[in-house]
Amino acid sequence: MVFKRSDGRKLDEMRPITAKVGIIPNADGSAMFTFGKTIAIAAVYGPRLLHPQHMQNPQKAILRVNYDLLSFSVSERKKPGPSRRSQEISKVTEWSLSPALDLKEFPNTVVDVQVYILQADASTRVAGINAASMALAQAGIPMRNLVCAVSIGKMDKELVVDVDNGEEHFEDGEGATDFPIAKLANTDEYTLLQLDGKIQPALIPKALVLADKACAKIYEVQKKALKEVVSE
Amino acid sequence: MSAMDSSNLVRDMLSRMFAVGKRFDGRKLLEQRDFTVEYNVSNKAEGSARVRMGKTDVVVGVKLEIGEPYPDSLDKGNLMVSGDLLPMASPRFESGPPKFNAIELPRLIDRMVRESNVIDLKKLVVVDGEKVWIVIIDIYPLNDDGALIDAASIATIAALMQTHIPSLDENGRIDHEGKSTKKLPLAEGTIPLTFSFYKLGDSMIIDPTREEEEACDSKIIWGISNWKGKEHMIHSCQKGKETPLNREDIEFMMKELPKLYDDTLKKLKKFLK
Numbered sequence: 001m002v003f004k005r006s007d008g009r010k011l012d013e014m015r016p017i018t019a020k021v022g023i024i025p026n027a028d029g030s031a032m033f034t035f036g037k038t039i040a041i042a043a044v045y046g047p048r049l050l051h052p053q054h055m056q057n058p059q060k061a062i063l064r065v066n067y068d069l070l071s072f073s074v075s076e077r078k079k080p081g082p083s084r085r086s087q088e089i090s091k092v093t094e095w096s097l098s099p100a101l102d103l104k105e106f107p108n109t110v111v112d113v114q115v116y117i118l119q120a121d122a123s124t125r126v127a128g129i130n131a132a133s134m135a136l137a138q139a140g141i142p143m144r145n146l147v148c149a150v151s152i153g154k155m156d157k158e159l160v161v162d163v164d165n166g167e168e169h170f171e172d173g174e175g176a177t178d179f180p181i182a183k184l185a186n187t188d189e190y191t192l193l194q195l196d197g198k199i200q201p202a203l204i205p206k207a208l209v210l211a212d213k214a215c216a217k218i219y220e221v222q223k224k225a226l227k228e229v230v231s232e
Numbered sequence: 233m234s235a236m237d238s239s240n241l242v243r244d245m246l247s248r249m250f251a252v253g254k255r256f257d258g259r260k261l262l263e264q265r266d267f268t269v270e271y272n273v274s275n276k277a278e279g280s281a282r283v284r285m286g287k288t289d290v291v292v293g294v295k296l297e298i299g300e301p302y303p304d305s306l307d308k309g310n311l312m313v314s315g316d317l318l319p320m321a322s323p324r325f326e327s328g329p330p331k332f333n334a335i336e337l338p339r340l341i342d343r344m345v346r347e348s349n350v351i352d353l354k355k356l357v358v359v360d361g362e363k364v365w366i367v368i369i370d371i372y373p374l375n376d377d378g379a380l381i382d383a384a385s386i387a388t389i390a391a392l393m394q395t396h397i398p399s400l401d402e403n404g405r406i407d408h409e410g411k412s413t414k415k416l417p418l419a420e421g422t423i424p425l426t427f428s429f430y431k432l433g434d435s436m437i438i439d440p441t442r443e444e445e446e447a448c449d450s451k452i453i454w455g456i457s458n459w460k461g462k463e464h465m466i467h468s469c470q471k472g473k474e475t476p477l478n479r480e481d482i483e484f485m486m487k488e489l490p491k492l493y494d495d496t497l498k499k500l501k502k503f504l505k
Contacts, residue, residue: 084335084339087332087335088332088335088336088339091332091336092470092471092472095471095472095473095474098474099474099475099476179469183476184476187476188478188479188480189476189477189478190471190476190477190478190479190482191471191476192471193452193469193470193471193477193482194469194470194471195466195467195468195469195470196343196347196467196468197347197467198347198348198459198465198466198467199465199466200463200464200465200466201456201464201466201486201487201489201490202486204466204482204486205479205482205483205486208479208482
Protein backbone atom coordinates (compact mmCIF):
# COMPACT_ATOMS: atom_id res chain seq x y z
CA MET A 1 0.00 0.00 0.00
CA VAL A 2 1.32 3.41 -0.92
CA PHE A 3 0.16 6.27 1.29
CA LYS A 4 -1.95 8.83 -0.61
CA ARG A 5 -2.23 12.35 0.78
CA SER A 6 -5.81 13.51 1.27
CA ASP A 7 -5.20 16.86 -0.46
CA GLY A 8 -3.47 15.20 -3.45
CA ARG A 9 0.01 16.53 -2.61
CA LYS A 10 3.10 14.60 -3.66
CA LEU A 11 4.92 12.98 -0.73
CA ASP A 12 7.70 15.59 -0.84
CA GLU A 13 5.40 18.55 -1.55
CA MET A 14 4.69 21.26 1.01
CA ARG A 15 1.35 23.00 1.27
CA PRO A 16 1.38 26.48 -0.32
CA ILE A 17 3.69 28.68 1.77
CA THR A 18 3.44 32.44 2.18
CA ALA A 19 5.43 34.99 4.16
CA LYS A 20 4.96 38.65 4.99
CA VAL A 21 7.30 40.88 6.98
CA GLY A 22 6.32 43.98 8.97
CA ILE A 23 2.80 43.17 10.13
CA ILE A 24 2.89 44.73 13.62
CA PRO A 25 3.87 48.43 13.53
CA ASN A 26 4.72 48.65 17.25
CA ALA A 27 7.24 45.80 17.10
CA ASP A 28 10.92 46.21 16.22
CA GLY A 29 10.42 43.34 13.80
CA SER A 30 7.45 41.18 12.88
CA ALA A 31 6.38 38.60 10.35
CA MET A 32 3.74 36.08 9.35
CA PHE A 33 4.40 32.64 7.90
CA THR A 34 1.84 30.11 6.64
CA PHE A 35 1.91 26.45 5.67
CA GLY A 36 -1.49 25.95 3.98
CA LYS A 37 -4.06 26.68 6.68
CA THR A 38 -1.54 27.01 9.50
CA ILE A 39 -0.90 30.69 10.23
CA ALA A 40 1.88 31.86 12.59
CA ILE A 41 2.74 35.44 13.49
CA ALA A 42 5.80 36.63 15.35
CA ALA A 43 6.93 39.93 16.87
CA VAL A 44 10.32 40.95 18.22
CA TYR A 45 10.89 43.60 20.90
CA GLY A 46 14.41 44.53 21.84
CA PRO A 47 17.23 44.47 22.62
CA ARG A 48 15.91 46.25 25.72
CA LEU A 49 17.12 46.41 29.30
CA LEU A 50 16.35 43.17 31.15
CA HIS A 51 14.55 43.22 34.49
CA PRO A 52 14.95 41.76 37.07
CA GLN A 53 18.63 42.61 37.12
CA HIS A 54 19.83 39.23 38.38
CA MET A 55 18.70 37.67 35.10
CA GLN A 56 21.01 39.92 33.08
CA ASN A 57 24.03 38.48 31.32
CA PRO A 58 26.92 40.98 31.26
CA GLN A 59 28.39 39.23 28.20
CA LYS A 60 25.42 39.27 25.85
CA ALA A 61 21.72 39.79 25.36
CA ILE A 62 19.49 36.88 26.28
CA LEU A 63 16.86 35.56 23.91
CA ARG A 64 13.42 34.96 25.39
CA VAL A 65 10.72 33.24 23.32
CA ASN A 66 7.07 32.86 24.09
CA TYR A 67 5.01 30.55 21.83
CA ASP A 68 1.31 29.90 22.22
CA LEU A 69 -1.86 29.00 20.38
CA LEU A 70 -4.53 31.69 20.40
CA SER A 71 -7.62 30.30 22.15
CA PHE A 72 -9.67 30.13 18.93
CA SER A 73 -6.91 28.71 16.70
CA VAL A 74 -7.93 25.10 17.36
CA SER A 75 -11.21 23.13 17.12
CA GLU A 76 -11.73 22.82 20.85
CA ARG A 77 -11.06 26.22 22.44
CA LYS A 78 -7.64 26.35 24.05
CA LYS A 79 -7.66 27.75 27.56
CA PRO A 80 -5.63 30.98 27.44
CA GLY A 81 -2.31 31.03 29.26
CA PRO A 82 0.79 28.87 29.19
CA SER A 83 0.49 25.09 29.12
CA ARG A 84 3.26 22.54 29.53
CA ARG A 85 3.16 22.02 25.76
CA SER A 86 3.53 25.73 24.99
CA GLN A 87 6.32 26.13 27.55
CA GLU A 88 8.22 23.27 25.94
CA ILE A 89 7.73 24.69 22.44
CA SER A 90 8.80 28.16 23.63
CA LYS A 91 12.06 26.68 24.92
CA VAL A 92 12.85 24.56 21.85
CA THR A 93 12.04 27.57 19.64
CA GLU A 94 14.52 29.61 21.67
CA TRP A 95 17.16 26.90 21.16
CA SER A 96 16.43 26.69 17.45
CA LEU A 97 16.83 30.45 16.88
CA SER A 98 19.70 31.37 19.17
CA PRO A 99 22.53 29.72 17.13
CA ALA A 100 21.68 32.16 14.31
CA LEU A 101 22.04 35.25 16.49
CA ASP A 102 25.03 37.26 17.59
CA LEU A 103 23.99 38.92 20.83
CA LYS A 104 27.41 39.94 22.17
CA GLU A 105 26.89 43.60 21.27
CA PHE A 106 23.98 43.96 23.68
CA PRO A 107 25.01 43.00 27.24
CA ASN A 108 22.41 43.04 30.03
CA THR A 109 19.51 43.22 27.60
CA VAL A 110 16.80 40.88 26.39
CA VAL A 111 15.44 40.18 22.93
CA ASP A 112 11.82 39.14 23.32
CA VAL A 113 10.23 37.03 20.60
CA GLN A 114 6.49 36.50 20.74
CA VAL A 115 5.04 33.77 18.54
CA TYR A 116 1.30 33.17 18.24
CA ILE A 117 -0.71 30.78 16.12
CA LEU A 118 -3.85 32.33 14.60
CA GLN A 119 -5.05 29.16 12.89
CA ALA A 120 -3.66 25.68 13.52
CA ASP A 121 -3.49 22.86 11.00
CA ALA A 122 -0.41 21.08 12.41
CA SER A 123 3.24 22.13 11.90
CA THR A 124 2.61 25.19 14.09
CA ARG A 125 5.98 25.24 15.84
CA VAL A 126 7.91 25.17 12.55
CA ALA A 127 5.68 27.88 11.06
CA GLY A 128 6.38 29.92 14.21
CA ILE A 129 10.15 29.46 13.84
CA ASN A 130 10.04 30.59 10.19
CA ALA A 131 8.06 33.70 11.18
CA ALA A 132 10.30 34.47 14.17
CA SER A 133 13.46 34.16 12.08
CA MET A 134 12.19 36.81 9.65
CA ALA A 135 10.99 39.05 12.49
CA LEU A 136 14.47 38.95 14.09
CA ALA A 137 16.03 39.90 10.76
CA GLN A 138 13.66 42.82 10.33
CA ALA A 139 14.42 43.98 13.87
CA GLY A 140 18.05 44.32 12.81
CA ILE A 141 19.41 41.82 15.34
CA PRO A 142 22.86 40.72 14.07
CA MET A 143 22.34 37.29 12.50
CA ARG A 144 24.69 34.75 10.99
CA ASN A 145 21.91 33.22 8.99
CA LEU A 146 18.17 32.72 8.75
CA VAL A 147 16.56 29.72 10.40
CA CYS A 148 14.24 27.57 8.27
CA ALA A 149 11.96 24.89 9.65
CA VAL A 150 9.63 22.20 8.36
CA SER A 151 8.02 19.07 9.75
CA ILE A 152 8.75 15.73 8.14
CA GLY A 153 6.18 13.01 8.66
CA LYS A 154 6.07 9.27 8.28
CA MET A 155 2.69 7.77 7.32
CA ASP A 156 2.84 4.00 7.72
CA LYS A 157 6.11 3.45 5.80
CA GLU A 158 6.23 6.62 3.65
CA LEU A 159 8.12 9.80 4.47
CA VAL A 160 6.15 12.97 3.71
CA VAL A 161 6.96 16.68 3.88
CA ASP A 162 4.89 19.25 5.84
CA VAL A 163 2.42 17.30 7.96
CA ASP A 164 -1.16 18.57 8.21
CA ASN A 165 -3.66 17.86 10.97
CA GLY A 166 -5.32 14.90 9.27
CA GLU A 167 -1.93 13.27 8.73
CA GLU A 168 -0.90 13.88 12.33
CA HIS A 169 -3.71 11.51 13.38
CA PHE A 170 -3.10 8.81 10.75
CA GLU A 171 -3.35 5.39 12.42
CA ASP A 172 -2.93 2.66 9.78
CA GLY A 173 0.10 0.39 9.55
CA GLU A 174 3.03 1.90 11.43
CA GLY A 175 0.91 4.98 12.16
CA ALA A 176 2.01 8.60 12.06
CA THR A 177 5.38 10.11 12.95
CA ASP A 178 5.86 13.86 13.26
CA PHE A 179 9.47 15.05 13.02
CA PRO A 180 9.80 18.86 13.21
CA ILE A 181 13.23 20.04 12.05
CA ALA A 182 14.89 23.47 11.95
CA LYS A 183 18.27 24.36 10.50
CA LEU A 184 20.52 27.26 9.67
CA ALA A 185 19.75 27.98 6.01
CA ASN A 186 22.01 26.28 3.45
CA THR A 187 24.11 24.45 6.09
CA ASP A 188 23.88 21.01 7.63
CA GLU A 189 23.52 22.50 11.12
CA TYR A 190 20.25 21.40 12.73
CA THR A 191 18.89 23.53 15.55
CA LEU A 192 15.57 21.80 16.21
CA LEU A 193 14.99 18.06 16.20
CA GLN A 194 11.86 16.76 17.89
CA LEU A 195 10.05 13.56 17.16
CA ASP A 196 6.94 11.61 18.08
CA GLY A 197 5.96 8.33 16.51
CA LYS A 198 7.49 5.21 15.05
CA ILE A 199 10.42 5.52 12.67
CA GLN A 200 13.35 3.21 11.92
CA PRO A 201 16.80 4.71 12.69
CA ALA A 202 17.86 4.29 9.04
CA LEU A 203 15.06 6.64 7.93
CA ILE A 204 16.25 9.56 10.06
CA PRO A 205 19.04 10.65 7.63
CA LYS A 206 16.54 10.31 4.74
CA ALA A 207 14.13 12.60 6.59
CA LEU A 208 16.93 15.18 6.92
CA VAL A 209 17.45 15.17 3.14
CA LEU A 210 13.75 15.89 2.61
CA ALA A 211 13.92 18.67 5.21
CA ASP A 212 16.94 20.19 3.45
CA LYS A 213 15.07 20.43 0.14
CA ALA A 214 11.97 21.94 1.75
CA CYS A 215 14.05 24.39 3.80
CA ALA A 216 15.84 25.61 0.67
CA LYS A 217 12.44 26.63 -0.73
CA ILE A 218 11.35 28.21 2.56
CA TYR A 219 14.61 30.22 2.65
CA GLU A 220 13.84 31.75 -0.76
CA VAL A 221 10.34 32.74 0.38
CA GLN A 222 11.74 34.28 3.59
CA LYS A 223 14.39 36.28 1.69
CA LYS A 224 11.83 37.55 -0.81
CA ALA A 225 9.49 38.70 1.98
CA LEU A 226 12.36 40.52 3.72
CA LYS A 227 13.38 42.27 0.48
CA GLU A 228 9.80 43.33 -0.17
CA VAL A 229 9.55 45.15 3.15
CA VAL A 230 12.84 46.98 2.53
CA SER A 231 11.72 48.21 -0.89
CA GLU A 232 8.33 49.42 0.39
CA MET B 233 25.39 33.09 36.43
CA SER B 234 25.40 31.10 39.62
CA ALA B 235 28.54 29.73 41.22
CA MET B 236 27.23 26.24 40.52
CA ASP B 237 27.59 26.52 36.77
CA SER B 238 30.54 24.50 35.60
CA SER B 239 33.68 26.58 35.29
CA ASN B 240 35.54 27.19 32.07
CA LEU B 241 38.41 25.21 33.56
CA VAL B 242 36.27 22.08 33.93
CA ARG B 243 34.90 22.62 30.46
CA ASP B 244 38.34 22.92 28.87
CA MET B 245 39.61 19.90 30.79
CA LEU B 246 36.61 17.77 29.77
CA SER B 247 36.89 18.95 26.20
CA ARG B 248 40.53 17.87 26.03
CA MET B 249 39.80 14.51 27.70
CA PHE B 250 36.82 13.73 25.45
CA ALA B 251 38.97 14.46 22.40
CA VAL B 252 41.22 11.54 23.39
CA GLY B 253 38.27 9.33 24.40
CA LYS B 254 38.56 9.73 28.19
CA ARG B 255 36.21 10.74 31.01
CA PHE B 256 36.73 11.74 34.67
CA ASP B 257 35.18 8.48 35.92
CA GLY B 258 37.21 6.27 33.56
CA ARG B 259 34.32 5.39 31.25
CA LYS B 260 34.51 5.32 27.47
CA LEU B 261 32.58 8.06 25.64
CA LEU B 262 29.69 5.78 24.70
CA GLU B 263 29.65 3.73 27.88
CA GLN B 264 26.64 3.72 30.16
CA ARG B 265 27.12 3.55 33.94
CA ASP B 266 26.05 0.28 35.55
CA PHE B 267 22.62 0.41 37.09
CA THR B 268 20.52 -1.53 39.58
CA VAL B 269 16.75 -1.87 39.74
CA GLU B 270 14.89 -2.30 43.02
CA TYR B 271 11.18 -2.98 43.30
CA ASN B 272 8.37 -2.15 45.69
CA VAL B 273 9.43 1.34 46.68
CA SER B 274 5.91 1.80 48.05
CA ASN B 275 3.37 -0.95 48.62
CA LYS B 276 0.61 1.63 48.11
CA ALA B 277 1.58 2.06 44.48
CA GLU B 278 0.20 -0.34 41.86
CA GLY B 279 3.77 -0.68 40.64
CA SER B 280 7.04 1.00 41.56
CA ALA B 281 10.76 0.82 40.99
CA ARG B 282 13.95 2.60 41.96
CA VAL B 283 16.94 2.85 39.65
CA ARG B 284 20.42 3.77 40.75
CA MET B 285 22.79 4.55 37.89
CA GLY B 286 26.11 5.78 39.25
CA LYS B 287 25.07 8.42 41.79
CA THR B 288 21.84 9.17 39.95
CA ASP B 289 18.90 7.76 41.88
CA VAL B 290 15.28 7.89 40.64
CA VAL B 291 12.01 6.45 41.96
CA VAL B 292 8.97 5.87 39.76
CA GLY B 293 5.53 4.89 40.99
CA VAL B 294 2.47 3.89 38.99
CA LYS B 295 -1.03 4.58 40.32
CA LEU B 296 -4.28 3.56 38.66
CA GLU B 297 -7.51 5.51 38.91
CA ILE B 298 -10.94 5.20 37.36
CA GLY B 299 -12.04 8.10 35.20
CA GLU B 300 -13.69 9.21 31.99
CA PRO B 301 -12.05 8.59 28.61
CA TYR B 302 -10.93 11.54 26.49
CA PRO B 303 -13.61 12.47 23.91
CA ASP B 304 -11.21 11.69 21.03
CA SER B 305 -10.28 8.24 22.39
CA LEU B 306 -13.40 6.69 23.91
CA ASP B 307 -12.06 3.17 23.32
CA LYS B 308 -8.83 3.67 25.28
CA GLY B 309 -7.62 4.14 28.82
CA ASN B 310 -5.69 7.30 29.67
CA LEU B 311 -2.01 7.79 30.33
CA MET B 312 -0.57 10.59 32.44
CA VAL B 313 3.09 11.12 33.24
CA SER B 314 4.11 13.67 35.81
CA GLY B 315 6.74 14.21 38.45
CA ASP B 316 8.84 16.87 40.04
CA LEU B 317 12.49 17.72 40.48
CA LEU B 318 12.46 17.61 44.27
CA PRO B 319 14.78 20.10 45.97
CA MET B 320 16.07 17.22 48.13
CA ALA B 321 17.73 15.66 45.07
CA SER B 322 20.06 18.52 44.17
CA PRO B 323 21.10 22.00 45.30
CA ARG B 324 20.08 23.08 41.78
CA PHE B 325 16.42 22.17 42.19
CA GLU B 326 14.12 24.74 43.75
CA SER B 327 10.59 24.50 45.07
CA GLY B 328 7.85 26.48 43.42
CA PRO B 329 6.31 26.35 39.97
CA PRO B 330 8.04 23.81 37.68
CA LYS B 331 11.00 25.08 35.67
CA PHE B 332 11.67 23.86 32.14
CA ASN B 333 13.66 20.76 33.16
CA ALA B 334 10.84 19.66 35.46
CA ILE B 335 8.40 19.98 32.54
CA GLU B 336 10.66 18.28 30.00
CA LEU B 337 11.44 15.11 32.02
CA PRO B 338 7.87 13.73 32.30
CA ARG B 339 6.97 14.92 28.81
CA LEU B 340 9.83 12.96 27.25
CA ILE B 341 8.94 9.83 29.25
CA ASP B 342 5.28 10.32 28.26
CA ARG B 343 6.18 10.42 24.57
CA MET B 344 8.40 7.35 24.82
CA VAL B 345 5.67 5.34 26.59
CA ARG B 346 2.76 6.63 24.48
CA GLU B 347 4.35 6.38 21.05
CA SER B 348 5.80 2.90 21.63
CA ASN B 349 2.33 1.65 22.67
CA VAL B 350 4.03 -0.33 25.45
CA ILE B 351 0.82 -0.03 27.50
CA ASP B 352 -2.13 -1.58 25.70
CA LEU B 353 -4.56 1.27 26.44
CA LYS B 354 -7.38 -0.40 24.48
CA LYS B 355 -7.54 -3.10 27.16
CA LEU B 356 -8.12 -0.50 29.89
CA VAL B 357 -11.78 0.25 29.16
CA VAL B 358 -14.07 -0.53 32.14
CA VAL B 359 -17.45 0.64 30.79
CA ASP B 360 -17.48 1.33 27.06
CA GLY B 361 -17.22 5.06 26.36
CA GLU B 362 -17.86 5.95 30.01
CA LYS B 363 -15.28 4.58 32.39
CA VAL B 364 -11.64 3.74 31.79
CA TRP B 365 -8.49 3.15 33.79
CA ILE B 366 -6.13 6.10 34.05
CA VAL B 367 -2.50 5.04 34.35
CA ILE B 368 -0.50 7.70 36.18
CA ILE B 369 3.27 7.47 36.17
CA ASP B 370 5.04 9.73 38.68
CA ILE B 371 8.79 10.30 38.51
CA TYR B 372 10.90 11.70 41.35
CA PRO B 373 14.70 11.90 41.39
CA LEU B 374 16.20 11.30 44.85
CA ASN B 375 19.70 12.25 43.75
CA ASP B 376 20.67 13.91 40.47
CA ASP B 377 24.02 13.07 38.97
CA GLY B 378 23.04 13.42 35.33
CA ALA B 379 21.05 11.45 32.75
CA LEU B 380 17.92 11.61 34.91
CA ILE B 381 15.72 10.88 31.92
CA ASP B 382 17.60 7.70 31.02
CA ALA B 383 17.42 6.39 34.60
CA ALA B 384 13.74 7.39 34.74
CA SER B 385 13.02 5.48 31.51
CA ILE B 386 14.50 2.29 33.00
CA ALA B 387 12.57 2.79 36.25
CA THR B 388 9.36 3.49 34.32
CA ILE B 389 9.58 0.24 32.36
CA ALA B 390 10.49 -1.76 35.47
CA ALA B 391 7.58 -0.23 37.40
CA LEU B 392 5.08 -0.80 34.56
CA MET B 393 6.05 -4.47 34.39
CA GLN B 394 5.22 -4.80 38.08
CA THR B 395 1.95 -2.90 37.89
CA HIS B 396 -1.28 -4.61 38.88
CA ILE B 397 -4.79 -3.46 38.10
CA PRO B 398 -6.63 -3.11 41.42
CA SER B 399 -9.95 -4.89 41.92
CA LEU B 400 -13.22 -2.97 42.00
CA ASP B 401 -15.92 -3.34 44.64
CA GLU B 402 -19.62 -3.82 43.82
CA ASN B 403 -20.07 -0.02 43.43
CA GLY B 404 -17.29 0.13 40.87
CA ARG B 405 -14.89 1.81 43.26
CA ILE B 406 -11.27 0.78 43.67
CA ASP B 407 -10.76 -1.72 46.48
CA HIS B 408 -7.45 -0.52 47.93
CA GLU B 409 -7.29 -3.29 50.53
CA GLY B 410 -7.97 -6.20 48.18
CA LYS B 411 -5.08 -8.01 46.54
CA SER B 412 -5.13 -8.24 42.77
CA THR B 413 -3.07 -10.48 40.54
CA LYS B 414 -4.32 -8.90 37.34
CA LYS B 415 -1.36 -7.39 35.50
CA LEU B 416 -1.35 -4.15 33.54
CA PRO B 417 -1.69 -5.16 29.85
CA LEU B 418 1.61 -4.45 28.11
CA ALA B 419 2.56 -4.88 24.44
CA GLU B 420 4.24 -8.13 23.57
CA GLY B 421 7.98 -7.69 23.02
CA THR B 422 8.16 -3.87 23.02
CA ILE B 423 10.44 -2.29 25.62
CA PRO B 424 11.17 1.43 25.08
CA LEU B 425 14.14 3.23 26.70
CA THR B 426 15.72 6.66 26.33
CA PHE B 427 19.35 7.55 25.61
CA SER B 428 20.84 11.00 26.20
CA PHE B 429 23.69 12.05 23.91
CA TYR B 430 25.69 15.15 24.85
CA LYS B 431 28.20 16.95 22.66
CA LEU B 432 31.20 19.07 23.65
CA GLY B 433 33.44 20.36 20.86
CA ASP B 434 33.44 17.51 18.35
CA SER B 435 33.01 14.76 20.94
CA MET B 436 29.82 12.90 21.67
CA ILE B 437 29.15 11.08 24.95
CA ILE B 438 26.21 9.19 26.44
CA ASP B 439 24.88 8.97 29.98
CA PRO B 440 26.51 12.21 31.18
CA THR B 441 27.15 12.99 34.83
CA ARG B 442 25.77 16.30 36.08
CA GLU B 443 29.18 17.91 35.64
CA GLU B 444 29.41 16.69 32.05
CA GLU B 445 25.83 17.81 31.31
CA GLU B 446 26.66 21.34 32.40
CA ALA B 447 29.89 21.51 30.42
CA CYS B 448 28.39 20.31 27.13
CA ASP B 449 27.20 22.56 24.29
CA SER B 450 24.44 20.42 22.87
CA LYS B 451 22.23 17.49 23.83
CA ILE B 452 19.67 15.21 22.29
CA ILE B 453 17.50 12.55 23.89
CA TRP B 454 16.22 9.59 21.87
CA GLY B 455 13.47 7.14 22.83
CA ILE B 456 13.88 3.77 21.09
CA SER B 457 12.39 0.27 21.34
CA ASN B 458 12.66 -3.21 19.83
CA TRP B 459 9.20 -2.65 18.41
CA LYS B 460 7.01 -5.77 18.76
CA GLY B 461 10.28 -7.69 19.20
CA LYS B 462 10.90 -7.20 15.45
CA GLU B 463 13.02 -4.15 14.70
CA HIS B 464 14.53 -1.05 16.26
CA MET B 465 12.10 1.84 16.21
CA ILE B 466 12.59 5.44 17.33
CA HIS B 467 9.60 6.86 19.19
CA SER B 468 10.74 10.21 20.50
CA CYS B 469 13.52 12.72 20.25
CA GLN B 470 14.29 16.16 21.54
CA LYS B 471 17.34 18.27 20.87
CA GLY B 472 18.33 20.78 23.52
CA LYS B 473 20.82 23.54 24.26
CA GLU B 474 21.99 26.31 21.99
CA THR B 475 24.53 24.63 19.70
CA PRO B 476 23.38 22.91 16.48
CA LEU B 477 24.02 19.25 15.68
CA ASN B 478 25.27 18.47 12.20
CA ARG B 479 24.35 15.72 9.79
CA GLU B 480 27.42 13.66 10.71
CA ASP B 481 26.42 13.71 14.41
CA ILE B 482 22.96 12.46 13.58
CA GLU B 483 24.19 9.71 11.25
CA PHE B 484 26.69 8.62 13.92
CA MET B 485 23.96 8.38 16.55
CA MET B 486 21.68 6.40 14.24
CA LYS B 487 24.47 3.80 13.89
CA GLU B 488 25.30 3.63 17.59
CA LEU B 489 21.83 3.94 19.13
CA PRO B 490 20.54 0.43 18.24
CA LYS B 491 23.72 -1.17 19.68
CA LEU B 492 23.47 0.87 22.88
CA TYR B 493 19.82 -0.08 23.20
CA ASP B 494 20.59 -3.80 22.83
CA ASP B 495 23.31 -3.61 25.52
CA THR B 496 21.09 -1.79 27.99
CA LEU B 497 18.17 -4.11 27.33
CA LYS B 498 20.39 -7.09 28.10
CA LYS B 499 21.41 -5.49 31.42
CA LEU B 500 17.80 -4.55 32.21
CA LYS B 501 16.45 -8.03 31.52
CA LYS B 502 18.46 -9.39 34.47
CA PHE B 503 16.31 -7.24 36.75
CA LEU B 504 12.91 -7.72 35.13
CA LYS B 505 10.54 -10.08 36.91
